[in-house]
Amino acid sequence: MVLDVNWAVRWLTLCAQAMAENRVWLIELDRAIGDSDHGENMDRGFQAVLDKLAEARPETPGAALKLTAMTLMSKVGGAAGPLYGTAFLRASTALGDAAEIDPGRLADALAAARDGIVARGKAESGDKTMVDAWTPAVEAAKAAAADGAGTVLGVLVAAAEAAEAGAVATDPLVARKGRASYLGERSAGHRDPGAASSALILRAAVGAAA
Amino acid sequence: MVLDVNWAVRWLTLCAQAMAENRVWLIELDRAIGDSDHGENMDRGFQAVLDKLAEARPETPGAALKLTAMTLMSKVGGAAGPLYGTAFLRASTALGDAAEIDPGRLADALAAARDGIVARGKAESGDKTMVDAWTPAVEAAKAAAADGAGTVLGVLVAAAEAAEAGAVATDPLVARKGRASYLGERSAGHRDPGAASSALILRAAVGAAA
Amino acid sequence: MTRIFDNPADFADEALDGFVAANRGYVARVNGGVVRSTEVPAGQVAVVVGGGSGHYPAFAGLVGPGLATASACGNMFASPAAGQIYRVAKAANAGGGVLLSYGNYAGDVLHFGQAQLRLNAEGIETRTVTVTDDIASAPLDQIGKRRGIAGDLTVFKIAGAAAEAGLSLDEVERLAIKANHRTRSLGVAFDGCTLPGAVAPLFRVPAGQMSLGLGIHGEPGISEHPMPTASALAELLVSRLLADTPDHPGNRVVAIVNGLGTVKYDELFLLFGKIEKLLTVAGLTVVEPECGELVTSLDMSGLSLTLLWLDEELEQYWADPADSPAYRKGN
């Protein structure tokens, strides 16, 4: 398995599918502690990404991610738009114009994405945001890549599993960033929608490589 | 049976009762071809009449009806308010300060009431308004009074029965006055609310004398 | 649903008190309604409007320079009583006579008519122009039977501007009559409104349906239709009004898209955009339009389109400044 532009396009296509399929679920998560639009935002955003991809036919994984970044930033008015936008942009920069991605660079790109989210949103671990999915994912990815025998698929699997665990772990947390923070203690007992969608995105990356 | 001020007060009390009991029915009639408030208007108006009667303790039937007229005019914003107000006012004038009412004067008072409604509302027979209850009532009352053996009770019964028949006869008519006239042909097949409440008022007059 | 009250029976009164409290710079309370709190020049014609409550900005919200001089305010959807109207008109009279103007409903006609008799009997010269803009309520050949809806605004505005310009009662009356003759409205409703304290709406429109020509107190409409697209609705309203064009229309019109209460601003604007295009295609020029909530019916879901066909003098009085709690224009 090589992670080339075809993988990137498959990934983004699977992201769009996942957002469409989980639209209602993400909306329900956001209804509990936000404003009920996260599913709508993500679905609309990734549908727009698909349209752009079909038009622009990028030639490298980095170019595909950059297009994704620009589209999410301009189409998604919710907080998730600029955050994911920055994540994809930083990841794209980390990939440069490489035609194929090796495990080390993959882990670096994931770390860059996470750092972008933190830089924009200023959330810390435990604030009950998408960062709580991304940070464990980045750590798991780094560990998998550091293992001499690590493959890109292995890195992706590690990241996705860690993100899923991280999303689940947001359930008991009290939100300190984003719309859910208005609720104070009432935000505990609900999963953070952005952490949930982050896990979906990383799971889609595995699907595209499998 | 004499029609004195006690009768008049009983009559107005029974009117208030009838309006309260038929509030919902009159509202439903008005919902079909008007603005759903006739029952509300009549109920509110006659409750206010009761309050005034308790305060003012009129000494003649004419005085009781005058008080009723003033109260309905100032409390009922719908078309029925000024129309019934004028009716009671004209009847009160016809009664003068007589302490008791004989059959002839009773018929005259009913005719004066009807003429007042026509003078204010300019409706003709067959326009599907309260006039279609009052005109047959006045004719029946006059006939009953003209009969040498006629009693006040006989006049009242004749008037009430004719008003009821007149109200029923509005069902097939197309309205040419009032709010129902906006509906044109669509107003046919419904009873006129004002004709219905007029019949209730004249029926109450019988009850007060019986 | 109408929810904010202590005792439903006091609703209209307490709402009017609060309105005055929020608008002391414009209006003062009098027994039966409100009058301008600003000075009215001596000899100016008093334009006294009014009707039932629940239609804000109609009627109290339209009191101010260049618009109404005073408003008689009845109970919810119920005409003010003749005595109220009489007292309000007396308070408003500045020596120039009184023009009574209100929507053509039997209850209002009877009460205002009685007040007019009394005012005239006292030597306060009083005239009446009832608003009859709703084309759904009677055919064109019986225009005098039509009821008044959002066309209240055009008639009051023209009359108010004429009075403000110092015109005589004859002239103010003439212009108000002309404005009314050249104003046409048509409304649609999607759902009913609930009076304070009532357990159910005054009426309902079945889900997914639209009632054409439904009155602002829930009087039944002339026909029911499946809910159309905005474009189809714009077409329907424009074509029906244009089919009812007054004589000597000219090609300049004021267009007013009015929300009855819960059709909100974005929806009204969206519809207005489509209506303006259709009017332009029909060869008309839209002059100083309005789009908003101008004559409402509590929280009724509905809207109406009003057209006023201008001539030179009407255009001038339409454009003149006005300044009231709910309606302002120019300066």
Add this chain to the structure above:
Amino acid sequence: MTRIFDNPADFADEALDGFVAANRGYVARVNGGVVRSTEVPAGQVAVVVGGGSGHYPAFAGLVGPGLATASACGNMFASPAAGQIYRVAKAANAGGGVLLSYGNYAGDVLHFGQAQLRLNAEGIETRTVTVTDDIASAPLDQIGKRRGIAGDLTVFKIAGAAAEAGLSLDEVERLAIKANHRTRSLGVAFDGCTLPGAVAPLFRVPAGQMSLGLGIHGEPGISEHPMPTASALAELLVSRLLADTPDHPGNRVVAIVNGLGTVKYDELFLLFGKIEKLLTVAGLTVVEPECGELVTSLDMSGLSLTLLWLDEELEQYWADPADSPAYRKGN
């Protein structure tokens, strides 16, 4: 329910087009929003506001002399994108720099923040004041985390008046910050609103209940209560806001009773009357209040009370004239 549209996806855009068509004397359309169509004096600070659509008059309805210079307009309840904001601000800039002001929501903060970076990088001096008036959204000691609701109006009004008075960007920013620091709001909701094309409301409040502190996009409230009387509601709102009084408050306040969409005018006035009395009893003088629909949320059933504690300069800028499609004051 939001019913008037052709294609729900085009709703916000078509509504904005219609808004501009109805208000050509005030605004012109630019890519991403609207700017004043009237001349802005060279060197005047541009007050650029904005946010999601569905809150009319916020934000496009508040563009005009003495208020905002331009508004960036996002999709329904969604922040405009950074690129839109950037373009609108560039179009608004008259050489005096740009003040960005908007409600404190993460999406808006991120997008406006990015636009600010880009504007500053191009040499257009740009500052930001986010509105944080909603006391339900965070405790007083975390005031910077609070979100913005109807307090938008006080902050925009003060900033707009300061800009109109020719003040520098530093001063306009200082006054906007001060206005925000002295503005508090609290809202309640009785029922949800429905986005165009959606089959169900964004949220529901159980019948007979009231949600305290519910956000204007349906963010859950801080507590639920049985529907109170108007008097009890007035008490609740006033006492909570007074418990959050800013430092050095003085005793002169602007009070704004704002309807979210389907709590109608008579209800708002009735409540205002009671609130004004309570504030007076608390020793405060109510200065030039507002009562109406100022920051809405489609057809949401809810309302809020906003207090702005004045000092001398704030009172002056609050009283200054303003003239926009939906908000006018003085002349």
